[in-house]
Amino acid sequence: MTRIRLLLGDEAIAEGALQAGIKGVYAYPGTPSTEITEYIQRSAAAAENGVHCTWSTNEKTAMEAALGMSYAGCRSMVCMKHVGMNVAADAFVNSAMTGVNGGLVVVAADDPSMHSSQNEQDSRFYGKFAMIPVLEPSSQQEAYEMTGYAFELSEREKLPVLMRITTRLAHSRAAVDTGAGKYETIRKPAADDPSSWVLLPANAKRKNAGLTSRQPHLQELSGEAPFFRTILSEHGDRGIITCGTGFNYVMENNAPEAGFHVMKISQYPVPADRIRDFAGRCREILVVEDGQPFIEEQVRGIAGWNYVLKGRLTGDLPRTGELNPDNVAAAMGMKRVPAFNVPECIVPRPPALCAGCGHRDVYIALNKVLAGYPDARVFADIGCYTLGALPPFCAIDSCVDMGASITMAKGAADAGLWPAVAVIGDSTFTHSGMTGLLDAVNDGSDITVVISDNLTTAMTGGQDSSGTGKFEAICMALGVSPDHVRVVVPAPKNMDEITETIREEIEYRGVSVIIPRRECMQTLARKKRIADNGEEKR
Amino acid sequence: MKRDIILSGVGGQGILSIATIIGDAATRAGLNLRQAEVHGMSQRGGEVESGLRLSDSEIYSDLVPVGSADIILSMEPMEALRYLPFLHKDGYVITSSSPFRNIEPYPEEKVMEVLGSMDNVVTVDLGKITKENSMPKSANMVLLGAAAGYLGILSAEQLMESIRNVFAPKGDGIVDMNLKAFGKGQEYGRRQ
Ligand SMILES: Cc1ncc(C[n+]2csc(CCOP(=O)(O)OP(=O)(O)O)c2C)c(N)n1
Numbered sequence: 001m002t003r004i005r006l007l008l009g010d011e012a013i014a015e016g017a018l019q020a021g022i023k024g025v026y027a028y029p030g031t032p033s034t035e036i037t038e039y040i041q042r043s044a045a046a047a048e049n050g051v052h053c054t055w056s057t058n059e060k061t062a063m064e065a066a067l068g069m070s071y072a073g074c075r076s077m078v079c080m081k082h083v084g085m086n087v088a089a090d091a092f093v094n095s096a097m098t099g100v101n102g103g104l105v106v107v108a109a110d111d112p113s114m115h116s117s118q119n120e121q122d123s124r125f126y127g128k129f130a131m132i133p134v135l136e137p138s139s140q141q142e143a144y145e146m147t148g149y150a151f152e153l154s155e156r157e158k159l160p161v162l163m164r165i166t167t168r169l170a171h172s173r174a175a176v177d178t179g180a181g182k183y184e185t186i187r188k189p190a191a192d193d194p195s196s197w198v199l200l201p202a203n204a205k206r207k208n209a210g211l212t213s214r215q216p217h218l219q220e221l222s223g224e225a226p227f228f229r230t231i232l233s234e235h236g237d238r239g240i241i242t243c244g245t246g247f248n249y250v251m252e253n254n255a256p257e258a259g260f261h262v263m264k265i266s267q268y269p270v271p272a273d274r275i276r277d278f279a280g281r282c283r284e285i286l287v288v289e290d291g292q293p294f295i296e297e298q299v300r301g302i303a304g305w306n307y308v309l310k311g312r313l314t315g316d317l318p319r320t321g322e323l324n325p326d327n328v329a330a331a332m333g334m335k336r337v338p339a340f341n342v343p344e345c346i347v348p349r350p351p352a353l354c355a356g357c358g359h360r361d362v363y364i365a366l367n368k369v370l371a372g373y374p375d376a377r378v379f380a381d382i383g384c385y386t387l388g389a390l391p392p393f394c395a396i397d398s399c400v401d402m403g404a405s406i407t408m409a410k411g412a413a414d415a416g417l418w419p420a421v422a423v424i425g426d427s428t429f430t431h432s433g434m435t436g437l438l439d440a441v442n443d444g445s446d447i448t449v450v451i452s453d454n455l456t457t458a459m460t461g462g463q464d465s466s467g468t469g470k471f472e473a474i475c476m477a478l479g480v481s482p483d484h485v486r487v488v489v490p491a492p493k494n495m496d497e498i499t500e501t502i503r504e505e506i507e508y509r510g511v512s513v514i515i516p517r518r519e520c521m522q523t524l525a526r527k528k529r530i531a532d533n534g535e536e537k538r
Numbered sequence: 539m540k541r542d543i544i545l546s547g548v549g550g551q552g553i554l555s556i557a558t559i560i561g562d563a564a565t566r567a568g569l570n571l572r573q574a575e576v577h578g579m580s581q582r583g584g585e586v587e588s589g590l591r592l593s594d595s596e597i598y599s600d601l602v603p604v605g606s607a608d609i610i611l612s613m614e615p616m617e618a619l620r621y622l623p624f625l626h627k628d629g630y631v632i633t634s635s636s637p638f639r640n641i642e643p644y645p646e647e648k649v650m651e652v653l654g655s656m657d658n659v660v661t662v663d664l665g666k667i668t669k670e671n672s673m674p675k676s677a678n679m680v681l682l683g684a685a686a687g688y689l690g691i692l693s694a695e696q697l698m699e700s701i702r703n704v705f706a707p708k709g710d711g712i713v714d715m716n717l718k719a720f721g722k723g724q725e726y727g728r729r730q
Contacts, residue, residue, distance in 0.1 A: 006561050006571065115576070172600035173557075173573040175565055245600070252599035325603040336604045339627035343619050345648035349548065349641055351584035387582070 001180040009169035012140045012176045013107060014039035016147025019178070020103070021186035023074035024052030026062035028431065029460035030081030031116040032170035033109035037079055038461075045183035055457075057466040058402075058431040059084035063091040063106070067160075070102040071197065073188035075151050082110040083117060083401065085126050087432070095160045096130040097199055097207045101191040103151035104160040111167045112290050113322035118382070118401070120320060122291035127162040127268055131211050133218055134162045134268040135227075138247040140174040142227060146266070149226065157218070159211075166290045168245045168322065215269060223271030228264065230278065235259040239282030240332075241275065241295060246288035249328035258332060260286075270295060275302050284308035286316060286331055290323045350390060358518035359385040361490035362452050363395040365498040366421070373506065376419040377412060381405035381433070383425035384458045384520075396423060403432025409447040410440045419506045422449045427457040430467035434474060440511045441479035448505045449513045451475075452490070454520040462523045475513045484512035491518060540593035541691045542602045544621045547613030548638045549586050552678035555704075556611065557588050559682060562700040563692050564592045574600040583640055585617055589624075592691050611685050613664070613678060614638045616649045630658040632685045632727075634677070636665035660684065662726055668719075676719035683723020694724060 007015065014036045017025065027037040040046045040053045052069070056062035059080045069076035080088060085108050092106060108123035127134030135150055137143040143165065154161040195203050222228065236259020242250050243265040255262050263278050265271070279285060279302070287296040287309065296311040303309060310316040316331045317323070326336055353360050362385070370376045380386060380396035381404060388395040398408060405422040413420040424433050429451050440447055451471055457463040467474060475485045484505060488498045498516065505512035543560070545553040557573050564571045574589040589602040602624050610631045612618030618633035625631065631653070637646055653659050662684045664677045673680070679701065686694040701720060705713045 004565065006565055006573075008575070168574065168600050171575045173561060173571070173575065174597075174600075175571060248598040248600065252603065324601050325599045329603070338605045338623035338625075340622035340625050342622055343648070343652045345645040345652065346616060346620050347641060347645065349583075349585045349617075351549065351582035352640065354582065384582070 002177045003179060003181065004175050004177055006173050007140055007144070007176045008035055008171060008173050009137070009140045009143045009165060010035035010109075010171070011039045012144035013147050013163070013165070014043075015176070015178050016144040017077045017105070017151075018043060018045055018051070018183050019181050020148045020151040021075055021184050022051060022077050022151075023102075023185050023187070024066065024069050025077045025079060026052070026056050026066045027079040028056050028059045028062055028084060029457050029463045030084050030109070031460055032111060032167040033079045033081045033084075033107060034460050034463070035170070036107060049183060049185050051185070055463050055466065059088035060091055063088040063095070066104055067091065067095050067098070067100070070100040070104040071191045073102050073190045075103040075186050077105045077107065079107045080109070081117065082108055082121050082123050083119065084108070085123050087402070089126065092126065092160070093130045094199060096132045096211060097204060098197050099158040099207070100154055100160055102186070102188055103154035105147065105150045105154060105163055106160055107163045107165065109165050109167070109170050110291055113167075115167055118399070120291070122294055123162065123164045124268060124291065124294045127164070131215060132159045132162060133157065133221065134164055136164045136244045136266055136268070137169065137227070138244055138264065138266070140169070140172070140176050142266075143169060144176050144178060146227060164244070166245055166322075168290070219269045219271055219273075222265070222267040222269060223274040225267040227266035228271070228274075230264075231256050231262040233257070233259050233261050237261070237281070237283045239263065239278060239285040240288055241265065241278065241285055241299060242288040243295060245290050246323050246328070249323055249325045250288055250332075252325045253329045253332055253334060255332065258334070260332065265295060270298050272302050275299055279303040279307060284310065287311035288317065288323065288328055288331065351387060352390065353384060353387050354521045356521045357384070358454055358490040358516060359388065359452050361492060361495070361498065362423070362450060362516045363388045363393040365490070365495060365502055366423070366450070367393065367395050369499050369502045369506065370419070370421070373419050375417070376421060377417060378421045378423055379405045379408040379412065381422070381424040381428045382459070383428050384454075385423060385425055385452050388423070402428050403436055406433050406440060406447070406449055407436035409449070410436065410443070410445045413445045413447050414443070418446060420447045421506070422447060424449065424451055425458075426451060426453040426455065426467055426471065427465040429471070430465070434478065437475065437480070437511070437513075438478045444510055446509050447511055448502070449511070451513060451515045453515050453517040455517070456520045456523045458520045458522060462520065462526065471515055480511050480513050484508055484510065485515070486513070487515045487517055489518055490516035539691055540591070540595070540597075541609070541689065542607045543590040543592070544602060544607045544610045544624050545588045545590060545612070546610065546617040546621055547586055548617060548640070549583050551613040551638070553586060553588055553613055556678050556682050557590055558704055559697060559700045560590055560592070560692065562704055563696045566700065567692060567696060569594055569691065570597050572597045572600045585620060587621060608690070609685065609688060611681065613681060615653060615661070616645070619649060619652055628658070630660065630688050631656065632660040632681070632688060633662070634664040634681060635661040636663060660688070660727065662723065667722055667726065671718070671722055673715060673719045673722075676716050679716045679719035680723035680726070683720035684727035686720070686724055687727050
């Protein structure tokens with residue numbers, strides 16, 4: 001039976017996972033991966049089957065919980081944006097050593113061109129690093145089908161499987177045939193094999209040898225997978241090796257008619273034998289891949305140094321940034337000239353903090369107070385409040401990775417910088433800020449931490465925030481003196497009180513925490529809409 | 539037959555609802571569809587764009603290639619011009635003429651001058667129309683109505699059917715308001 005639905009790539013994956021019988025999805029929000037978990041949270045079938053789908057505190061806790069669920073015999077999925085892989089990495093890499101019981105699929109959503117991210121890292125490297133299979137869909141339909149395949153592969157090979165997607169696939173909608181769709185949770189007996197799961201050196205050495213010896217087998221699978229394809233051209237003898245969304249741009253430009261043989265890689269480790277054969281058939285090869293030159297570097301090794309290989313490393317495609325039908329056309333030797341150019345008068349329209357947002361009042365107050373401390377530095381963090389970097393505030397000096405505000409302020413204070421102020425959001429604080437605060441308390445570091453609490457994870461669309469209602473208790477339990485855990489309401493009418501509080505806590509020589517707390521304007525408006533006419537956000 | 543459409547505007551102006559309606563209509567009509575949405579950072583009052591591709595044959599790229607859009611449909615005049623390189627030489631710009639001013643200085647005169655100098659431009663005074671008809675929340679459907687005669691691949695009836703379908707869960711009042719807005723837009727589009 002066919003059942004056609006318009007789905008985002010993210011939603012297609014979620015639907016595939018539900019039909020594969022998962023018992024849980026574990027995730028921390030992050031663009032462009034968030035909609036996978038949100039789809040499952042809205043799913044009636046998931047609710048009926050008791051599929052776990054509440055947000056995790058960070059990507060590492062998500063990865064470990066999913067591994068626990070796999071251990072217990074159920075299928076589980078973990079979703080995150082690419083930088084989440086850095087946080088989950090310890091658990092991720094070691095899960096390849098233990099292996100899995102119930103199928104375990106990790107979805108990493110990369111963001112080429114950094115539409116809403118701080119870097120352009122390519123998650124396929126993590127798969128290679130951990131020596132596990134990586135899948136990469138090209139279309140929404142394939143994303144749906146590949147998810148079911150991923151769980152089977154994971155159980156068959158007893159390994160976690162990484163699925164790598166990019167923003168373009170995650171956030172594009174297309175018709176997907178999701179079939180008749182049964183939603184039955186799969187359950188096997190729990191694992192009972194400490195020699196696999198206790199990674200003491202004696203066990204780990206054996207597991208490591210086993211995993212390494214299976215690499216040729218995994219390579220072979222990559223060349224056989226249902227999604228691997230070679231299309232031969234009757235019009236020429238140049239070749240293109242491509243993957244993921246790159247395949248779409250290659251086909252948009254009619255590669256076979258233009259004289260290119262096409263090899264589409266959908267699974268890693270790269271199928272070296274297939275590539276060697278393909279290279280033998282082609283006069284030269286262009287590698288078209290979104291992300292870093294991951295395939296390109298490996299094909300160089302397989303085809304040899306004197307083989308004519310083109311791609312991002314040779315400048316035939318841009319070294320960084322997202323692929324599109326136009327830069328791929330150019331690399332294929334076709335030129336598209338626009339009929340119109342962008343008129344000179346067009347100026348950028350950067351995003352801004354919403355009107356009435358509490359973060360605004362926090363920055364207005366901070367700027368007022370810090371005007372009196374020319375040496376002050378504000379170490380900020382990741383979230384809506386990062387927009388405090390832009391005019392009219394220009395209020396922050398750094399934003400690096402989640403949690404780095406507190407720890408960088410601490411390090412700077414250790415070096416004698418004063419005042420060292422950290423600004424961090426509520427969700428970011430529980431994600432990665434708490435451990436750093438403990439370091440600061442233990443060292444008695446002279447820092448002032450502002451936890452700007454809007455009661456939600458706003459940047460990614462207003463998901464629940466793990467620490468809501470617990471921040472004062474957490475800070476005091478970590479050892480911050482109760483006298484220096486101060487709560488204020490960030491609103492223009494309270495400006496005097498807020499600035500006074502900030503000034504006092506900067507002058508206090510030790511760890512202090514100020515919690516400006518007021519609900520996010522977006523979640524407030526959404527609640528009002530739902531109350532007014534039962535309308536859910538779209 | 540194929541149609542490439544660029545939808546543009548400022549975060550919060552409702553371009554994704556336009557995309558949803560066209561997408562629903564296209565799927566019911568058995569057309570292939572690819573729609574590239576923008577989520578994340580740019581929604582906070584920043585520039586937003588969504589590419590819509592409709593065709594009766596296979597579509598590969600989610601992104602509209604340079605020089606191939608048949609229509610740029612924009613909720614905001616400057617945002618319409620931002621995506622001009624994607625417009626086909628014979629394509630149409632159908633845009634609101636009401637600026638969204640959250641940047642200083644806003645180059646209004648120059649924007650209007652460029653729009654005035656192009657051949658295939660339809661401007662719709664969304665600010666005025668929505669005010670006169672007290673439908674402030676349905677500006678996007680007015681614009682869709684104005685564009686209906688230019689889409690070619692879908693009829694106004696098919697779009698109205700999808701407005702009913704998509705807004706149905708929000709109640710009859712919302713459906714009627716959006717149909718009325720669509721009708722106002724149609725009238726306006728026909729006059730140009
Ligand atoms: C490791 C990692 N995971 C996820 C993200 C995506 N992300 C960026 S900001 C943010 C939420 C921040 O929420 P909060 O700290 O409460 O600030 P708010 O946006 O609500 O102001 C998330 C999930 C990221 N950048 N890095």
